[in-house]
Amino acid sequence: MSGDRREGTGYMVAGTVLVTGASGFVGLALVPQLRSAGYRVVAATRNPDKFEGLEAVRLPSPAEPAEAFAHIVANVDHVVHLAAIAHTQLAGAAATYHAVNCELAAKLAEAAHRTIAGKFVFVSSIRAQCGSVHSGVAVESDPPQPTDDYGRAKLAAEAEIASIMTRGNYTILRPVLVYGAGVKGNMAALSKLASLRAALPLKSLDARRSLLDRASLCAAIIHSLRETGTDAGTFIVADKSPVTVPQIITAIRRGLGRKPGLFSCPTWVLAAAARLTGQGARWQTMNGDLIASSAMLQSTGWSAVENSARRIEDLSRH
Template structure:
């Protein structure tokens, strides 16, 4: 190996070492998979969390939104890229508007202000589809549709997006709006759905028409890494979703097949479902099951990211892997 080749190899290795990604919320559902993919892609990872716990990698304390900006600048010392996952996740009546705004907007704003001064690479922020719309939407939602969040969670996420754009005039950021994310050890509504699917009883879900866009966790993490590397994503907002939407019946059927069971779904007449919804005071939930939340990720796909084509196969595979 000649001297020039050795020098070039050393230079490339040095560049690789400098690709240090700070991941906030790295211990969470998305963060654990993202760390695995980042390391596989050759990045170094630095973790930061609001609640530090011992782990495989050292975890730094994420400053509070009311800490001085210098605390965030110190956190970003020797960092090239930032992926901001930390947040109060999901809409909940037990969380106040002020709490959402502090954790999901103001903390993000401080991190973006520091990133503008400190990093040479990108900041990727995981917002939410709820920054753009409520729990249902007529038609197929895309980034050109005016955002109309319907709850404090969504409003805080949308406000955080605006803070990032204002703080980072070099446009070295990307904002992602993922739909509902599924994967191993998913929490929230998907965990409840898996428990329902595991019950050895027929379920009256076959005729429910509402369709939902879902997002594979590994595909979301691949989208984050894609945005760190692809200049076409600079300063842009992208919806992230699998290509195909599913009904609730299709989700349950896929889970049950993955568990090795038959789907065992049947239909009930609408007037019976209406009566059940009235008796159980679930009219709002019934309306959500009858209406759609279908989102298009074609804008992100046009930059080179590859979306999951068939989530049914992914869901079946997840259940078989348990």
Template sequence: MSGKLIALTGATGFIGRHLLRTLSAQGYRVRVLLRRPVEVPEGASGAVVGDLARPMNMAAALSGVDAVVHSAGLAHAMSGAPEDDFRNSNTEATRKLAEAAQRARVGRFVFLSSIRAQVGSSAPAPLSEADAPEPTDPYGRSKLAAEEALAVTGLDWVALRPVLVYGAGVKGNMAALLKLARTPYPLPLASLTGRRSLVSVESLAGAVATVLEASGPLRRSLVVADPDPLTLPEMLTALRAGLGRGPGLLPCPVPLIGLACRATGREAAFDRLSGSLVARAEGLEALGWRPAQASRDGLAALARAGG
């Protein structure tokens, strides 16, 4: 599909900026769809500005487009938002864009969903696309509902469900972890054994390129994850290695860590620290996708570059 025209939403966000850079470097022409007038991001071959809920704007945005990559939405970092906000931003906006894409005869629709469309903050066993989705919060439910809206269209669609994404400019949980690694103090977290799958933003962009180039129709959801899940101590060790430091981790009974978190109103943080969420990108790997780098190497590089 090199040289074809891609319509990209969310191009000014963390993931969208990397998508724009990757797709442009691979020879795609990328038209960015912007909600408000801003400087057109570097690498874009054009831009359409306006409310995409308006049919005239939608038609102009998708005219001549070969594929849509939809990465805009309300992020999980804003988990305190009302459920209606997630539904409007993540479900209804996706449904309207998909309907317009179908009218414009767009060849493929790539939706940036989330592993939270499939599961909550942890899972007792490794996940794959074959597992039934059971989201546990408004964000996850809104992403799953968007996937279901795509499934009833006639589009050749694919929903990518990335696990925790890291990379330059990251926010949310990974930014908090990077901040923790930068502290000069020993951390009493060596006893935590829960494993979590990660994926770099570069590998996620590579997954988008893979599904754009795959022979179709696809019409399914695919997990995006590195094959090497890490414990929290392993993540911190990799980050601190990138900073030129030793791990600086001390053992501490896990129940005591949980008690401290609950006493300070950080019970959700404890669940994320102690639980496991391992996912397998079996479908993507079958299409030929491979991660850009191992998670340990990517985390070290992130810290070394300053995040």
């Protein structure tokens, strides 16, 4: 373990960070940002032999004993826990979510509590707080009301970590939907739609949703490692300005050097088409609000992206 201590805090300015999920969508961007910030990174992965260009250790399964987790945190200063299952079609999905998204996090936190001198940063999800559609502006003081097995497992993991890390050297982050190169899920579907040259009947969609730039989330993680003002805290992570589906499509197409190409269509027609094509759940998400405020994390010194649409447009140029 190495690094200098920042004046006025008890944590290393730089040192060794164990990152689970380092090969995932967020991890791929976080690792180089950590290195640029002066940290040594160790990836915890199920297949360390296949991980090229980075020091790696095997990530134990939730069923393995405490000794396996103690081994991987033995020589690190901090832990960033990204690894999770977001979607599964397996039978017994609730049990799978709980094992991977809660039990694994708890065992890692127990090992970290006994060993590390720095921070344990757990990347949870806004789904631990609310469903995919939410009335009003979501803030951390709202009573958590997850609506699916994924969100319930994440919330349970948050509670486990808070009860285990009694020194308070942990931070829980609840990001909203993250965008960036290589994104999957609903944002990937919108990007695919936007890449079509056909005009799209989506102009009338006015639901507003908070999004999060991937680089900004990585900055929030590094900020949490360094900032004692985030100790024992749970924070929503989101860009400042919510956007609509037409704004997202327009931003992507402008980034590609094209006109928006949107026209209005009755929403009941779009809803019927979504149901007929098996996209009813995705339609409900696209046509519902989920606005979340990251003001509390900003108050600790983290800077949020001001304009999601402009950021998406910039990213689409590359």
